[in-house]
Amino acid sequence: ASIVLLPGDGIGPEITQQAKRVLETIGEIFGHEFTYQSHLIGGIAIDETGDPLPEETVQACRHSDAILLGAVGGPKWDDPSAKTRPEAGLLKIRKELGLFANLRPIKLFDQLIDASPLRREIIEGTDILFLRELTGGIYFGESSRSGSGVDETASQAMVYSVGEVERIVRLAAQAAKGRDNRLTSVDKANVLEPSRLWRQAAARVMAEEFPEVQYDVVLVDAMAMHLINRPSDFDVVVTGNMFGDILTDEASMLPGSLGMLPSASLGSDGPGLYEPIHGSAPDIAGKGIANPLATILAAAMLLRHSLNAEPEAVAIETAVGDVLAAGLRTADIARGGPSVSTEAMGDAVVNQLK
Amino acid sequence: ASIVLLPGDGIGPEITQQAKRVLETIGEIFGHEFTYQSHLIGGIAIDETGDPLPEETVQACRHSDAILLGAVGGPKWDDPSAKTRPEAGLLKIRKELGLFANLRPIKLFDQLIDASPLRREIIEGTDILFLRELTGGIYFGESSRSGSGVDETASQAMVYSVGEVERIVRLAAQAAKGRDNRLTSVDKANVLEPSRLWRQAAARVMAEEFPEVQYDVVLVDAMAMHLINRPSDFDVVVTGNMFGDILTDEASMLPGSLGMLPSASLGSDGPGLYEPIHGSAPDIAGKGIANPLATILAAAMLLRHSLNAEPEAVAIETAVGDVLAAGLRTADIARGGPSVSTEAMGDAVVNQLK
Numbered sequence: 001a002s003i004v005l006l007p008g009d010g011i012g013p014e015i016t017q018q019a020k021r022v023l024e025t026i027g028e029i030f031g032h033e034f035t036y037q038s039h040l041i042g043g044i045a046i047d048e049t050g051d052p053l054p055e056e057t058v059q060a061c062r063h064s065d066a067i068l069l070g071a072v073g074g075p076k077w078d079d080p081s082a083k084t085r086p087e088a089g090l091l092k093i094r095k096e097l098g099l100f101a102n103l104r105p106i107k108l109f110d111q112l113i114d115a116s117p118l119r120r121e122i123i124e125g126t127d128i129l130f131l132r133e134l135t136g137g138i139y140f141g142e143s144s145r146s147g148s149g150v151d152e153t154a155s156q157a158m159v160y161s162v163g164e165v166e167r168i169v170r171l172a173a174q175a176a177k178g179r180d181n182r183l184t185s186v187d188k189a190n191v192l193e194p195s196r197l198w199r200q201a202a203a204r205v206m207a208e209e210f211p212e213v214q215y216d217v218v219l220v221d222a223m224a225m226h227l228i229n230r231p232s233d234f235d236v237v238v239t240g241n242m243f244g245d246i247l248t249d250e251a252s253m254l255p256g257s258l259g260m261l262p263s264a265s266l267g268s269d270g271p272g273l274y275e276p277i278h279g280s281a282p283d284i285a286g287k288g289i290a291n292p293l294a295t296i297l298a299a300a301m302l303l304r305h306s307l308n309a310e311p312e313a314v315a316i317e318t319a320v321g322d323v324l325a326a327g328l329r330t331a332d333i334a335r336g337g338p339s340v341s342t343e344a345m346g347d348a349v350v351n352q353l354k
Numbered sequence: 355a356s357i358v359l360l361p362g363d364g365i366g367p368e369i370t371q372q373a374k375r376v377l378e379t380i381g382e383i384f385g386h387e388f389t390y391q392s393h394l395i396g397g398i399a400i401d402e403t404g405d406p407l408p409e410e411t412v413q414a415c416r417h418s419d420a421i422l423l424g425a426v427g428g429p430k431w432d433d434p435s436a437k438t439r440p441e442a443g444l445l446k447i448r449k450e451l452g453l454f455a456n457l458r459p460i461k462l463f464d465q466l467i468d469a470s471p472l473r474r475e476i477i478e479g480t481d482i483l484f485l486r487e488l489t490g491g492i493y494f495g496e497s498s499r500s501g502s503g504v505d506e507t508a509s510q511a512m513v514y515s516v517g518e519v520e521r522i523v524r525l526a527a528q529a530a531k532g533r534d535n536r537l538t539s540v541d542k543a544n545v546l547e548p549s550r551l552w553r554q555a556a557a558r559v560m561a562e563e564f565p566e567v568q569y570d571v572v573l574v575d576a577m578a579m580h581l582i583n584r585p586s587d588f589d590v591v592v593t594g595n596m597f598g599d600i601l602t603d604e605a606s607m608l609p610g611s612l613g614m615l616p617s618a619s620l621g622s623d624g625p626g627l628y629e630p631i632h633g634s635a636p637d638i639a640g641k642g643i644a645n646p647l648a649t650i651l652a653a654a655m656l657l658r659h660s661l662n663a664e665p666e667a668v669a670i671e672t673a674v675g676d677v678l679a680a681g682l683r684t685a686d687i688a689r690g691g692p693s694v695s696t697e698a699m700g701d702a703v704v705n706q707l708k
């Protein structure tokens with residue numbers, strides 16, 4: 001299988017490096033031939049080519065089996081008047097590869113439960129799989145500016161089609177069947193027309209194709225509440241691009257260890273893209289202290305979803321749990337206690353696998 | 355002063371009744387002449403007139419000094435194919451009266467700190483004032499449907515003008531000056547054109563008119579995180595309609611006692627509208643167990659912002675704190691301990707004032 005690495009900016013290269021070592025180890029143990037190619041994305045791509053997603057990167061991704069991304073962005077490219085931004089590379093690759101479904105499992109490692117900002121009795125048992133629609137909605141709606149002075153206005157459209165809703169809801173319902181068989185769809189149907197279409201299309205798919213899956217709908221504002229006071233009540237949650245952006249980030253705080261959370265972005269065919277949830281952390285880039293575990297867990301998702309290698313994925317997840325149980329912590333999850341380097345954490349997972 | 359009461363649906367009438375008693379008590383003690391008129395809004399208005407906001411209600415509100423609202427909505431009016439919804443009344447009254455600023459203080463009563471889902475060390479010291487823009491953005495943008503089958507699409511536009519941004523940011527900056535002098539503006543400028551306009555307009559107002567106020571910007575997804583892991587870092591937060599809906603509801607969970615949180619909706623002149631943050635709680639309506647304190651605290655905001663009666667507002671807030679300190683709890687904040695009725699809680703505040 002051919003894997004494209006997109007290390008990106010900030011701590012991206014350091015953490016991607018450790019995830020690659022873990023994939024190499026899996027290859028050795030399970031007898032797979034993985035090939036790796038690195039390509040440019042984000043700020044470093046702007047610096048070297050002027051484009052946050054050079055065509056060469058797109059082509060390499062298209063011809064690969066799976067993509068592992070580090071992180072993009074940083075203050076260097078934050079100038080609001082800049083022609084282009086690192087994030088544009090991220091948005092474009094999602095669109096170019098048709099990666100319409102962003103999967104974010106929010107799960108607690110028992111070893112880290114005290115890192116949660118929530119009281120133990122509330123967070124315990126939390127295990128949510130979010131599916132965020134990733135190539136539609138207001139992110140890709142038409143935008144415009146007009147007028148001047150105090151009357152200058154800017155506009156951008158939230159748009160959803162029935163087809164877009166159906167495919168993400170189907171994927172979510174299928175995922176629910178492999179889990180606790182419960183799906184929650186989140187919208188703002190009391191205010192937004194695209195949400196009303198979403199709610200209708202989702203209800204139809206669920207009634208016709210997945211009558212056996214327990215299904216309910218929640219308004220986005222209510223969901224923002226529920227995630228805090230009863231996160232353990234949810235199984236699979238599906239929502240649009242903008243609401244998903246906000247809710248998955250909110251949910252990512254619940255375990256208290258952002259450095260542990262991976263995500264996958266999938267299309268209907270072609271390669272999936274896997275990455276940690278966290279950003280490029282420019283403040284600690286190059287110091288060798290970043291936590292590589294989210295990226296390593298993203299590599300596990302890559303094996304599961306793109307390479308159909310479930311035992312390999314589980315091997316990585318188990319190894320990560322074991323390493324945590326043995327007490328190893330990078331600085332971000334050490335809560336002031338002793339911590340190890342990015343590389344030492346990578347070593348530990350590799351050794352645990354062997 | 356003339357006060358319009360809009361009891362609305364569910365527990366609305368019960369809690370509004372107690373807040374009215376508290377206002378009457380304040381009138382007696384401080385020698386004010388308050389007059390009260392009740393009018394229809396929401397589901398009950400649909401039932402009685404077919405319109406969730408009858409013209410008579412609008413006129414009465416226009417000619418009043420301030421409006422106290424209970425809550426609207428309930429399963430009875432939830433049919434998605436219904437011609438109109440209770441919430442439409444709420445959206446319309448905001449627009450009709452030009453109530454462009456929704457103020458939501460998120461503050462912990464020390465007596466209730468253990469009700470928070472967050473660990474004590476994280477929530478302690480939290481005291482945020484949100485200003486949500488309430489008459490613009492995607493809530494009031496043009497919407498449409500077209501096509502059919504899987505190609506049917508629905509669209510709604512997020513629109514902001516410089517003038518709309520300026521007036522809410524000014525109000526927020528003024529509020530910050532009376533508090534800890536810090537303002538955070540929340541947007542999604544890395545993706546949305548209206549957010550870029552928002553960011554530019556806000557920066558200009560702050561630089562030109564409020565150089566002495568500490569000002570920063572945060573992306574909405576990041577803010578959804580910060581509210582959970584460092585809520586006590588924020589003073590005043592200003593944001594658009596949709597982001598404000600989600601973030602203020604998220605924040606309202608932090609104290610762990612939704613039944614304690616009031617809100618105010620203000621225009622540039624004319625009456626303000628005051629209400630509890632919580633909904634109509636149809637499941638407990640009519641049982642006499644709803645918590646009236648959020649509505650009573652909304653009455654305090656009414657005195658402060660619309661009647662320029664600061665000592666009167668403080669008297670109510672102090673009385674509520676005292677009643678809690680004395681151990682009185684309605685069921686929602688009793689955490690399984692003994693609880694009192696809606697009316698008994700109203701009695702307690704009235705007696706404490708006297």
Ligand SMILES: CC(C)[C@H](C(=O)O)[C@@H](O)C(=O)O
Binds near residue numbers: 090091245544545
């Ligand atoms: C960087 C940004 C454009 C992006 C998004 O909003 O989708 C990020 O927040 C994410 O969630 O992957």
Ligand SMILES: CC(C)[C@H](C(=O)O)[C@@H](O)C(=O)O
Binds near residue numbers: 444599
């Ligand atoms: C009922 C609904 C339309 C309303 C809103 O979204 O504004 C409510 O959630 C609120 O926040 O007051």
